[in-house]
Amino acid sequence: MTFFQQQRGxxxxxxxxxxxxAFFGSPTKKAPSISKERQxxxxxxxxxxAYNYLGYHxxxxxxxxxxxxxDKLKSLLSRAEFPVVCANLVExxxxxxxxxxxxxxxxxxxxxGIYGVCLDTLNPNYKKRVLGGKxxxxxxxETTRDIVxxxxxxxxxxxxxxxxxxxxxxKILGQNPGIDILLDPYSRSGNKPVxxxxxxxxxxxxxxxxxxxxxxxxxxxxxxxxxxxxxxVEEDYAIYDYPLEPQIMDHPVMKDIARGRLVPPNxxxxxxxxxxxxxxxxxxxxxxHEKQLAFWETTKxxxxxxxxxxxxxxxxxxxxxxxxLGYGLSFVEPAKVGEFKEVQCENCxxxxxxxxxxxxxxxxxxxxxxxxxxxxxxxxxKKPFYPAKVKDKVSCPRMEK
Ligand code: HEC
Ligand code: HEC
Ligand code: HEC
Ligand code: HEC
Numbered sequence: 001m002t003f004f005q006q007q008r009g010x011x012x013x014x015x016x017x018x019x020x021x022a023f024f025g026s027p028t029k030k031a032p033s034i035s036k037e038r039q040x041x042x043x044x045x046x047x048x049x050a051y052n053y054l055g056y057h058x059x060x061x062x063x064x065x066x067x068x069x070x071d072k073l074k075s076l077l078s079r080a081e082f083p084v085v086c087a088n089l090v091e092x093x094x095x096x097x098x099x100x101x102x103x104x105x106x107x108x109x110x111x112x113g114i115y116g117v118c119l120d121t122l123n124p125n126y127k128k129r130v131l132g133g134k135x136x137x138x139x140x141x142e143t144t145r146d147i148v149x150x151x152x153x154x155x156x157x158x159x160x161x162x163x164x165x166x167x168x169x170x171k172i173l174g175q176n177p178g179i180d181i182l183l184d185p186y187s188r189s190g191n192k193p194v195x196x197x198x199x200x201x202x203x204x205x206x207x208x209x210x211x212x213x214x215x216x217x218x219x220x221x222x223x224x225x226x227x228x229x230x231x232x233v234e235e236d237y238a239i240y241d242y243p244l245e246p247q248i249m250d251h252p253v254m255k256d257i258a259r260g261r262l263v264p265p266n267x268x269x270x271x272x273x274x275x276x277x278x279x280x281x282x283x284x285x286x287x288x289h290e291k292q293l294a295f296w297e298t299t300k301x302x303x304x305x306x307x308x309x310x311x312x313x314x315x316x317x318x319x320x321x322x323x324x325l326g327y328g329l330s331f332v333e334p335a336k337v338g339e340f341k342e343v344q345c346e347n348c349x350x351x352x353x354x355x356x357x358x359x360x361x362x363x364x365x366x367x368x369x370x371x372x373x374x375x376x377x378x379x380x381x382k383k384p385f386y387p388a389k390v391k392d393k394v395s396c397p398r399m400e401k
Contacts, residue, residue, distance in 0.1 A: 013107040016055060017114065019185020020086075020163050021062030023047055023076065028067070031129055037068055042260070044076055049257045052081040057105050060116035060161030061086040062186060066130040070098060085116035085161060087147050088138040098135065101147055104155060110227065113151030116161040117143055119186060140164055144172050144179075152178040157225075161185065173205040181223065184212040202239045207231065213241050249326055249351070249374070252278060275329050280356055282344045288359070292345075292396035299394050301343035322375040326351075347371065348394075367395075 023044040032040070051059065059082055065073055070089070077084050077099070087101035102115035120137035122130075131137065144160065151158045157180040162169050169184050182205075201221060203210045213221025224238040252275060282302075286293030296302050304323040308314040314323075315334045321327040324337055325344040331337055348371050354362040369387045376385035 015057045015105060015107065015112060015114075015159075017159070017161065017183065018051070018056055018059040019062070019161055019183050020060030020116065020118070021064045021185065022051070022059060023073075024064055024067055027064050027126060029125075032067070037072075041068065041072065041076065045079075046257055046260055048076065048080060050254060052079075053253055053257065056082040058083050058085050058103050058114040058116070058161065060084075060163055060183075060185065061089060061099065061118045062163045063119050063122055063126075066118075067126075069130055069132065070135045074098060085114060086118050087115050088117045088120065088140050088143040090136055090138055092134055092136045095136075095138075101143075102151055104151070110157065111155040112157050112159060113155035114159045114161065115144075115147045115151060116163065118163045119165065121165075140168065141172065141175070144176060148176045148178045157181070159183065169210060170205065173208055173210060177206075177208075179208055182208060182210045184210050201241055204233060207233050209233070209237060209239055211239060249329060249347070251329065252351075274331065275326075277353060278351060279326050279330055279340070279344075279346055280353055281325070281339050281346075282342070283339070284356060285345045288356075289345075289396075289399070292399075295396045296345065301347075301394065304343045305337070305341035322377075343375070347375075 024040050059080070061073075061084065066089075083103040084099040085102055086099045087097060089098045090096060091098065099116075102113055105112045105114065117140040118137060120140055122137070127137075140162070144162070148158055148160070158178055159181045160172075160179050161183050162172060163186045164172070164184075165186065166184065169182060173179060173182055201211060201213055209223070211221055211223060213219055219241045221241050222239070226236055226238075229236040253273075282293065282296065286296075300307075305314060305320075308316075308319055308323050313319045314337070317332075317334050320334045320337065323343065324331075325340040325342070325347055327340070330340045348367050349364045350368075350371070352362050352364060355364055369391075372385070372387045372391075376387070378384050
């Protein structure tokens with residue numbers, strides 16, 4: 001979430017796309033029990049709420065999305081506030097697509113055509129179970145050829161969400177030079193490793209990147225496109241992944257969604273919403289906890305922002321997230337950091353502004369080590385971290401009873 005806020009805060013126009021297979025776990029051999037199905041659909045509703053809030057531009061369909069049948073999927077996705085694209089899932093008799101085949105998004109005057117196709121070579125029993133007599137999956141080769149030709153006429157760039165086996169996607173790229181970017185999200189059935197290792201995110205087919213970011217939802221793939229394109233892929237694209245593990249702080253809306261609370265429909269997606277009243281800040285905490293404030297001032301956490309200003313990195317959005325409070329929630333533009341400088345009390349103790357109104361009722365509780373890991377992230381800093389060993393150094397003195 002913070003990642004999306006950060007990108008939006010930078011003011012760079014961007015598309016948010018999900019390859020699909022987003023809503024349910026792996027399909028089971030036999031039809032799931034009613035209670036399992038109900039449970040999965042409840043989780044899927046929360047995911048859908050989250051996707052609505054994030055403001056996706058397009059989401060594809062993968063084979064696992066079909067596991068409770070097309071009618072159940074349709075009913076779930078009737079509440080989607082984003083286009084679900086799948087060109088080859090059709091009603092059997094009318095051949096009418098169940099979802100929209102493609103969507104055209106205009107960004108900065110550029111037209112991006114995004115289509116989707118889903119694997120048709122499913123296990124026959126599974127196929128019968130999920131499609132029934134009512135639906136069908138058309139040949140993805142023909143479907144791709146038709147839709148790419150159509151989009152090509154009106155769009156500046158054509159992006160495929162191609163939920164197929166890797167060999168099929170390679171062939172499709174050979175046959176359809178009109179595709180500018182192919183997203184290859186299908187990672188099951190030994191088709192490709194579940195964990196895509198670094199360096200394998202992108203395979204070039206001529207000047208077309210085939211991108212497959214995985215990591216079980218723990219990473220987002222980023223494809224930066226520099227316009228106007230020069231024809232030199234090195235200059236035109238930067239493609240990499242971004243780990244979501246350092247969830248610097250919980251997002252209040254996402255927390256509600258995960259708890260199954262209904263969040264009002266997102267009428268203005270793609271906007272950055274800040275939460276100015278979420279944090280109290282060290283000054284307010286310190287008014288009641290003088291001793292702890294004085295201790296904190298002796299730790300390097302209280303100078304973390306100062307460490308950045310020395311080198312001018314306080315304006316670098318890649319640095320401020322771990323050297324401030326609530327980046328992405330309280331502010332996004334580094335220059336607007338205001339009172340959120342330094343690693344403050346709430347970075348460790350958690351957030352609940354009501355604590356100040358009624359401390360005995362709204363308790364902050366014990367400091368959880370997971371709060372440390374977001375910043376002391378060994379993967380990013382290339383430095384090990386042993387919280388149990390160093391916790392005493394930063395533990396404030398206990399309150400007097
Ligand atoms: C919001 C990010 C963030 C969180 C959360 C965080 N740290 Fe830090 N920590 C930092 C930064 C940044 C520094 C370096 C500050 C500097 O020198 O500029 C640091 C420095 C330290 C140091 C050296 C401090 C000193 O005064 O010598 C220790 C020890 C430490 N952290 C432990 C922890 C522990 C334990 C937790 C969890 C209870 C934690 N940190 C939570 C970002 C964080
Ligand atoms: C993932 C969180 C994170 C990010 C991102 C991050 N830092 Fe830090 N930084 C830390 C932590 C944690 C420490 C304390 C490390 C320790 O003492 O073990 C630290 C320490 C520092 C220090 C003081 C200690 C030292 O090594 O000299 C400086 C200066 C610093 N960071 C600069 C930067 C700059 C510049 C960037 C951006 C390029 C950056 N940091 C990005 C978490 C982060
Ligand atoms: C690096 C993380 C970190 C930061 C930053 C931090 N604390 Fe603490 N604080 C701790 C830890 C760890 C303890 C020990 C108790 C525990 O484990 O929960 C503690 C203890 C406390 C206690 C005593 C709790 C009790 O049960 O007696 C208070 C009050 C407190 N902190 C307030 C603050 C205030 C106010 C600030 C900011 C000025 C602050 N803390 C900043 C980690 C932190
Ligand atoms: C209006 C005064 C006041 C403010 C402001 C305040 N606290 Fe407290 N805090 C208290 C009191 C009083 C207690 C003891 C509650 C009890 O035990 O009944 C307490 C308890 C705590 C504890 C012990 C654990 C718990 O949940 O009881 C921590 C940690 C703590 N405060 C941290 C903070 C932090 C961090 C802030 C700022 C975000 C903050 N406090 C702001 C008055 C305040």
